[in-house]
Amino acid sequence: MNALQILQIAAIIVIVVLLALSIVMAEKKTSKKKEKKTIALIKCDKGDYETKREFKSGDFVGKVEGECPKCKGVLRVYAIFVEEIESHK
Amino acid sequence: MDGDIQGIISTLLFLTLFLMMFTNVGQKLQLMFMTANLRSKLAILERMLNDSLARAEKVLSIAGSKNPKRTVKRLTEFFVVEPVSIEPTDIIRRLAHILETRRGNIRRILIEDLGEKSKHELNNIEVILEVSAALNYLYKFVRHYLLLGEKTSNLILIMQLAYLMPYILRIADAYHKSLDAFEKGIPIGDGLGPLVAFKLAPTSPRHEIVEETVYSIIEVDGRIVYVVKAEGPGATVGKPGEAIEKIVEKEKGNVSRIITVDAALKMEGEETGAIAEGVGAAIGDPGPEKIRIERIATKYNIPVDAIVVKMSAEEAIQAMTKKIVEAADNVVEYVKEIIKTRVPKGGKVIVAGIGNTVGIV
Known part of the structure; x- marks a missing residue:
């Protein structure tokens, strides 16, 4: 085996390794899937009770949600936000 | 035999290098690869646009539109001519007037099609249409420069577009995902x-x-x-x-x-x-x-x-x-x-x- 042959083999190995690396990197990027949940944070106007539930159609921040189970005050939606739960698939 | 193959490979390598360096074959190849890549990205943009238009039509249909396709077409192609800026006197008043007219016209088109609705419902529909209009503009912008670059074999133009593409796709994806929030009325x-x-x-x-x-x-x-x-x-x-x-x-x-x-x-x-x-x-x-x-x-x-x-x-x-x-x-x-x-x-x-x-x- 002469120098030129060694160079050719080395070039082929480098190309194969680079291709494999780029494929592995792309796989890594797509494997992390994030699940999203929209949450409505419900609080009593007097601040003594707080609960969370999943967002329902028609919800908005400021919507009255009924009576506080603790003090009979007004329960209201105080925030709606998206939470991300990481799951590896 | 070994020597023959080695000789052929060396000659081919040399020829390829020569063609790449001293002719425009390299550029043409680059142009070809970049154009193919841009076409696949344009297809992604097109999918986002079609989805947003379909969703806008659906929202209009649910709201009682007589012709959702026509209304979506009219409002996603709606444009505003900016006021003259080389004469700055009064520019803010002129801009405010133009923006007010735009808002009034869009509202009128929606009311003509949907009849009287609550202002909150009209606001949500208007924003969904604005998102579709933004995606429509991004799609047309990319398609324009891609076709122009291809027609004129302008590598610089194609290259600029190729380097801008990840950013454009990020913006388009953000607009596309924002539709969920506006459709459901979730705070952004x-x-x-x-x-x-x-x-x-x-x-x-x-x-x-x-x-x-x-x-x-x-x-x-x-x-x-x-x-x-x-x-x-x-x-x-x-x-x-x-x-x-x-x-x-x-x-x-x-x-x-x-x-x-x-x-x-x-x-x-x-x-x-x-x-x-x-x-x-x-x-x-x-x-x-x-x-x-x-x-x-x-x-x-x-x-x-x-x-x-x-x-x-x-x-x-x-x-x-x-x-x-x-x-x-x-x-x-x-x-x-x-x-x-x-x-x-x-x-x-x-x-x-x-x-x-x-x-x-």
Whole structure:
């Protein structure tokens, strides 16, 4: 085996390794899937009770949600936000 | 035999190198690869656009549209001619007039098609159509430069577009994902200002002061606070500048401070939800609302504070994240602290929560 042959083999190995690396990197990027949940944070106007539930159609921040189970005050939606739960698939 | 193959490979390598270096074959190949890549990206953009148009048509159909396809076509192709800027006299008034006409025309087209609807419903539909219009523009922009580059074999043009493409796709993806929030009426990142206003005055009555803009009056440690925000829960930014101007005039300039709260674009590397304080009117409108705040503040010598919460462009138009909600809680405390330390007891202060109030009353 002469120098030129060694160079050719080395070039082929480098190309194969680079291709494999780029494929592995792309796989890594797509494997992390994030699940999203929209949450409505419900609080009593007097601040003594707080609960969370999943967002329902028609919800908005400021919507009255009924009576506080603790003090009979007004329960209201105080925030709606998206939470991300990481799951590896 | 070995020597023959080696010779052929060496000759081929040499020939290839020669062709690449001394002819335009290399460029042509580059152009070909880049064009193919751009075409696949354009297909992604097209899928997003078609989906957004279909969703806009569906929303219109549910709202009772007689011809959703036609209305979507009309409104996604709607354009605005900017006022002459080489003659700056009156430019803000001319811009405000043009924007007002645009809003009026879009509203009229929707009412013609849907009949009378609540303003919150119309606001949400309008924003969904605006998102589709933005995607339509991005798609046409990319297609235009791709076809032009191909026609003229302009490698520089294609190259510029290829390097811009990841950024364009990021913006398009953010617009596309924002449709979920607007369809369901979920608050978006830009709703930080209205959320702070809500948290300051959650139970106080809202009074409409100008079109789609409300204020509430609360008391913070002996100071009277006018809390201004767009009227929710429909998707609108209201007219906070005009509202602040009216309140200051109503109080004959007897206002100690104006505090504006808004979402601000973060730089890469900055943390989402980081709070920054500064001076000036924190409002990202094209100009007419901001200048009203600046003019009225200057007229009566009222200091204007700005509090912003950092977020990315994607976060600003997509459903609000927990980090932004937590930042809003911190901003409420921040604003109260400013009021207590910079406004004298018995003094009046205006706090304006700037931004889109979708999903926030």
